[in-house]
């Protein structure tokens with residue numbers, strides 16, 4: 001079937017970025033098509049802890065965006081008419097027993113709100129499930145939490161109520177005339193539009209490459225263990241390591257464009273950041289490993305990740321070690337400059353925008369979607 005319908009906007013990708021943006025565009029009375037390749041979504045958003053570290057901004061521009069975003073989140077359930085499970089939930093950044101607490105705390109000295117440095121005893125009072133022997137202290141940060149999958153679904157449902165259209169088709173090419181993008185080609189159709197927005201997470205760079213644009217947007221292949229609802233165990237906080245190896249990995253791997261030019265199925269580097277979060281229904285995510293594999297479709301061996309996460313969890317949260325789980329992997333986009341959101345019109349082109357790969361995506365998606373929708377609609 002060949003659709004000749006013309007839209008104001010086509011958004012590629014139905015994760016949190018694409019869904020939030022599609023909703024904001026439809027709210028501004030634009031005719032919008034959201035294209036998602038998978039009917040049963042398994043993407044970065046469905047693997048996300050859903051943490052909203054709104055006090056962790058390290059410069060005035062980012063802190064102001066975080067403050068605006070948390071304001072939106074506080075009222076988002078009402079706006080979208082669906083419960084997104086928003087709540088205040090402390091973030092406890094665990095400091096490994098091999099690390100010096102004062103030195104680690106120093107890494108957070110630029111944060112908008114200075115995290116509180118807790119002794120081992122105080123950290124274990126706040127979170128009694130912690131193994132005191134695994135840490136030398138912890139940092140407590142005011143923080144909020146949502147169920148990212150629910151936020152995503154709430155945005156999509158609200159978008160449909162505004163007459164937005166969602167189709168489950170894979171975008172395979174962009175329709176171009178000189179340096180203007182006029183629409184997209186999917187596995188089954190061709191659609192025309194004035195504005196095409198790429199929100200395809202880890203696959204965004206490949207859509208851009210299809211028209212010869214090399215961008216500083218990369219991706220990790222991440223693994224999380226999803227534990228079904230637990231009635232007897234209750235985490236009081238969201239847990240992450242204070243020294244997050246993923247950030248160091250991303251910074252390093254965004255320096256070497258060569259690595260990304262050739263699709264390689266082997267992992268160039270893999271790290272584990274031991275963390276945990278429990279959702280309102282009692283289910284738990286234990287994470288996470290991050291792998292640098294330039295081929296997004298490479299078959300990831302989940303065994304290594306399972307062993308690494310389980311070993312870390314056994315040390316940090318011994319009562320969690322025998323919980324049943326399903327391991328899931330996904331691509332997570334990141335950019336060369338975590339402090340500069342990758343969003344907006346693509347220079348030297350018209351009709352095409354990128355909305356992906358920015359830091360603290362779950363927190364920033366609502367506020368940045370509003371800003372980009374405003375830019376496109378005026």
Ligand SMILES: Cc1cc2nc3c(=O)[nH]c(=O)nc-3n(C[C@H](O)[C@H](O)[C@H](O)COP(=O)(O)OP(=O)(O)OC[C@H]3O[C@@H](n4cnc5c(N)ncnc54)[C@H](O)[C@@H]3O)c2cc1C
Nearest residue numbers: 013015016017037043044045048049051171201360361362
């Ligand atoms: C374990 C884990 C924990 C995390 N915790 C946090 C956290 O606490 N806070 C936080 O802010 N972030 C967190 N993140 C990161 C965050 O989840 C992601 O950055 C965010 O969900 C990315 O959203 P997205 O819309 O950009 O991408 P995705 O959710 O991956 O969505 C992109 C969509 O595009 C679709 N797509 C791709 N190509 C095409 C195509 N050609 N045609 C049609 N559709 C296409 C894909 O199928 C996918 O559904 C975490 C990530 C992981 C893995």
